[in-house]
Amino acid sequence: MRKKIIAGNWKMNKTITEALDLVRALTLGLKDVKDVDIVVCPVFTALHSVHQAIDGSNIMLGAQNLFWEEKGAFTGEISAPMLKDTHCEYVIIGHSERRTIFKETNEQVNRKIKAALKAGLLPIVCVGERLEERENNRTFDVIKDHVHGALEGLSADNLANIIIAYEPVWAIGTGRTATPAQAQEVHAFIRGLIRDAFGADAGQRLRIQYGGSVTPENIASLSAQPDIDGALVGGASLKAESFIQLVKLSSST
Numbered sequence: 001m002r003k004k005i006i007a008g009n010w011k012m013n014k015t016i017t018e019a020l021d022l023v024r025a026l027t028l029g030l031k032d033v034k035d036v037d038i039v040v041c042p043v044f045t046a047l048h049s050v051h052q053a054i055d056g057s058n059i060m061l062g063a064q065n066l067f068w069e070e071k072g073a074f075t076g077e078i079s080a081p082m083l084k085d086t087h088c089e090y091v092i093i094g095h096s097e098r099r100t101i102f103k104e105t106n107e108q109v110n111r112k113i114k115a116a117l118k119a120g121l122l123p124i125v126c127v128g129e130r131l132e133e134r135e136n137n138r139t140f141d142v143i144k145d146h147v148h149g150a151l152e153g154l155s156a157d158n159l160a161n162i163i164i165a166y167e168p169v170w171a172i173g174t175g176r177t178a179t180p181a182q183a184q185e186v187h188a189f190i191r192g193l194i195r196d197a198f199g200a201d202a203g204q205r206l207r208i209q210y211g212g213s214v215t216p217e218n219i220a221s222l223s224a225q226p227d228i229d230g231a232l233v234g235g236a237s238l239k240a241e242s243f244i245q246l247v248k249l250s251s252s253t
């Protein structure tokens, strides 16, 4: 049985004060949840303060990106060991906003995943098709390209420390969620790709989150799907009330 994992991607939102207000409410509201892994991913500048606020709670810390080199002349970048230094356990890699706005390639995503694993971080690897790709029946080709590109050169053992987030680009921040059936179809496809490339155990163990306009209203029907193991949540993770509700609703499915 795979444990569900709900992660909040705060994107470029919240000052340190605002971040602390939110996590204080989350630690109180979620303190009794045991059957779901709960992760918050603030901006880099809030990581240290958020860590101090959640230390000892059931909420874990994640970052939204990293650079693959460990240190050196890379102005403006943050490395995997630096994220470990702020007590991050997870890191989102290859989010569609990074692929689109910052032109991240599969090769770069792959290097980032390897750097994260080397430092002992658990990567949440985002994959997903754009609207025109879905409309042109290219969804499975795109997912295959993202999954194979991201995981190139990794082993079955590495897969035990990776989470994949299926995030159809057309559903991110749009209010247009994939139906549970649409999401399940792609999740099952991803699990099959992992099984084929890394073996039955790796496929069975892999946790696959759904992301794209997840709310307290749709989480239960998504979570009830056999291959959906939680959610990567943007907008609805920015308010304590909706994130708490969302985690609790996913925990009961």
Ligand code: PEP
Pocket (backbone or CB within 6 Å): 009, 011, 095, 167, 171, 172, 173, 174, 175, 211, 212, 213, 214, 232, 233, 234, 235, 236
């Ligand atoms: C995301 O940022 O990964 C995301 C899924 O955003 P939203 O929930 O706002 O669609």
